[in-house]
Amino acid sequence: MTLALIAGQGGLPPRLARALDGTSWRALHLKGFPPEAFASEGFRVEHLGSVIAGLRNDGVTKVCLAGRIARPRLDPAAVDATTMPLVPRMMAALRAGDDAALRTVVAFFEEAGVEVVSAQDLDPTLLDLPLIGTPLDRDRADIFRARDVHTALGALDIGQAVVVAGGQVLAVEALPGTDRMLAALAEPFPRPEGGVLFKAAKPDQDRRIDMATIGPDTVRHAAAAGLAGIAVPHGEVLVLEPETLRDRLVETGLFLEAV
Structure with missing residues (x-):
């Protein structure tokens, strides 16, 4: 398994799931915002560091973030040890605009050696x-x-x-x-x-x-x-x-x- 799809809501994640049919991939979603039409594993934003580390340990080298989610609230009491070093940047990103928040998430994956790919990379017909x-x-x-x-x-x-x-x-x-x-x-x-x-x-x-x-x-x-x-x-x-x-x-x- 080399690809993980971080799926939100709306029509884009199911479209990508169909495009990925027959390949090795894994789907995850932020708890409270599951994708439609296919199974996915939920995770809390307070565990993002552990999720990224787990994907890397499982051999995932690429990730695609697709679909609509609301901006999550961060509960400091629920943050796990692996995610704790990321919290200052997460808090600053959540206080900023959506662009800043997404760029911060991308940086976390890239710093862990996981390449972020686009939906159109996985399915060029989307364009x-x-x-x-x-x-x-x-x-x-x-x-x-x-x-x-x-x-x-x-x-x-x-x-x-x-x-x-x-x-x-x-x-x-x-x-x-x-x-x-x-x-x-x-x-x-x-x-x-x-x-x-x-x-x-x-x-x-x-x-x-x-x-x-x-x-x-x-x-x-x-x-x-x-x-x-x-x-x-x-x-x-x-x-x-x-x-x-x-x-x-x-x-x-x-x-x-x-x-």
Whole structure:
């Protein structure tokens, strides 16, 4: 066994499990956040040092972190001896943004001699975009405006998605995520017609562990919000359930554009 999948929730871990079928791998998850559709071993964040040491002793040389988890709370009383030296860095990371927390976890694995690989390394088809439709000139103007806003906000570690309509910023993704942001836009309020969702990893994010993701639910929520389409950077976004996503685009009339 050479690979461990640290799995969270959502559609990405099951997609990777299918891609890894027939190979030697092991799945683990943070207690309270198990993956869907396959078995996994739970562990506490207070035992992370022991988990990493155990994986290394078992011959694991690569690890992939994939899926959605909430930021865990660290109970100092539950920290084991192997994890104790990591606690100051863990506490500092948990007080910082999500990017800092993930980079710290990556550093722990790398310092133990375990290579961190990306979901797209394990399944390159995750980057395949089912491009549909053609944006109007007004949509392209909104795409470029949203991209500029996304870039400007990237240094603040806020979110991966922006919605713009008629040049006006309607929403910026925060902790609740893209779907919650789009659901809020489905409520009636004075706004320009149409609009686009632009989604991408933040400029300084480590693409091995925190790629932006879209799927059929993204299309469903974007349509319910009255948007005209979705734009993403080519090669920078993971696509879940691409066939269903394509069908949803056709059904709703939304476009999916690569920029």
